[in-house]
Amino acid sequence: MQETPKLHILNINPKLERGKIFPIFIPFAGCPHHCIFCAQERQTGTGRQSVAEAVSKAQIAFPEFLAKTKSALIDIAFYGGTFTAIDEEDFSLCLDFFKSCKELAGEKGITLLGRCSTRPDALAPDRLQQLKALGIDLIELGIQSFNDTVLTQSNRAYTKETAILACQTVLAQGFNLGIQLMAGLPSQNETTFLNDVNTALDETPHCMRYYPCLVPEKTPLARLFQEGKYAPWSNEQCIETLGKALALAWQADIPVIRLTVAPEQEFDTHLAAGPRHPSLGSDIQAAALYSLIRDALASHNNTAQQILIPAHLRGCLFGTRNRLKNAYANAIPLEKLIFTSEKSNKIKICY
Numbered sequence: 001m002q003e004t005p006k007l008h009i010l011n012i013n014p015k016l017e018r019g020k021i022f023p024i025f026i027p028f029a030g031c032p033h034h035c036i037f038c039a040q041e042r043q044t045g046t047g048r049q050s051v052a053e054a055v056s057k058a059q060i061a062f063p064e065f066l067a068k069t070k071s072a073l074i075d076i077a078f079y080g081g082t083f084t085a086i087d088e089e090d091f092s093l094c095l096d097f098f099k100s101c102k103e104l105a106g107e108k109g110i111t112l113l114g115r116c117s118t119r120p121d122a123l124a125p126d127r128l129q130q131l132k133a134l135g136i137d138l139i140e141l142g143i144q145s146f147n148d149t150v151l152t153q154s155n156r157a158y159t160k161e162t163a164i165l166a167c168q169t170v171l172a173q174g175f176n177l178g179i180q181l182m183a184g185l186p187s188q189n190e191t192t193f194l195n196d197v198n199t200a201l202d203e204t205p206h207c208m209r210y211y212p213c214l215v216p217e218k219t220p221l222a223r224l225f226q227e228g229k230y231a232p233w234s235n236e237q238c239i240e241t242l243g244k245a246l247a248l249a250w251q252a253d254i255p256v257i258r259l260t261v262a263p264e265q266e267f268d269t270h271l272a273a274g275p276r277h278p279s280l281g282s283d284i285q286a287a288a289l290y291s292l293i294r295d296a297l298a299s300h301n302n303t304a305q306q307i308l309i310p311a312h313l314r315g316c317l318f319g320t321r322n323r324l325k326n327a328y329a330n331a332i333p334l335e336k337l338i339f340t341s342e343k344s345n346k347i348k349i350c351y
Contacts, residue, residue: 008296008349012289016207016255019073019113022065024058026051029081029090036155039216039267051090055097062101066108075113076101083116084127095134102135117142120166121158128173138206139170140178145185146199153186167203176206183242184213184233184275190241197245201252208249209258212238214274222272238275243287250288259284279320286319294331296349304332308348311339
């Protein structure tokens with residue numbers, strides 16, 4: 001009787017099951033100061049608009065968005081700034097807008113979700129209660145790092161203890177938790193960043209974002225760079241380190257919903273330095289996938305007979321210009337990589 005092959009199954013790239021996003025950008029709103037790396041008005045492509053201007057534009061755009069959507073689920077997302085710290089008038093304006101969107105969506109039988117991003121030191125209990133009562137269910141914390149030295153040098157003005165308490169507060173109040181981390185901040189190396197990732201995963205977030213630290217012109221970080229006091233990570237260092245970080249999140253079954261800063265022409269035009277390339281995100285995914293497969297092979301003394309890979313993952317296997325093809329060839333004969341018609345994100349290693 002033929003022995004049944006033993007399988008090692010890798011579940012990669014878990015997805016965040018939420019609706020089609022309708023974004024509202026409010027750069028710098030509610031922020032107590034500018035962090036050394038921040039240029040939100042260029043990053044979002046909206047300029048320095050007020051909350052009232054952002055909501056006014058959204059009120060015009062949302063009915064058209066609603067009429068065109070084919071999704072049964074919509075996600076209103078307040079991005080930029082420190083949403084839970086904006087002034088009372090602006091906060092009420094945003095909540096009233098969310099409420100009106102919810103009513104319009106309900107008339108079409110569409111479910112509306114809501115998310116916002118904020119700082120870990122801006123979680124006033126009354127604000128959280130208002131968000132919860134209205135149905136905003138996901139709070140993303142722009143933590144950036146859990147390392148006190150990195151936080152101090154990045155002018156974040158809070159500590160690791162504050163950040164961890166904020167994660168626990170969001171979860172205790174019944175929200176889904178998102179954690180945003182930044183890689184390559186001052187005094188941060190691969191070890192400190194991966195420690196941040198493990199700390200974040202310990203807090204059981206609903207999702208995560210990884211942002212490479214870039215150097216926008218006319219920021220305090222740009223001045224440090226020009227003075228030779230700060231060196232940004234290279235593309236290769238970013239790919240290698242964020243690949244390891246992404247693999248850790250995949251192993252924990254936590255979706256990472258952003259790996260790089262979204263492309264924006266004005267932002268990219270005014271970058272002084274930092275890891276930036278159109279294929280950076282896909283190469284980070286390829287590095288994560290390779291590290292998981294390599295480690296799985298090593299744990300079984302490289303005795304795999306086949307690796308079954310869903311064909312839709314072919315593009316993120318070898319990376320840009322087959323950058324990892326030789327690495328795979330050194331780990332396992334390439335003919336043992338078999339592409340299948342499965343629609344899942346499960347890679348099966350047969351022994």
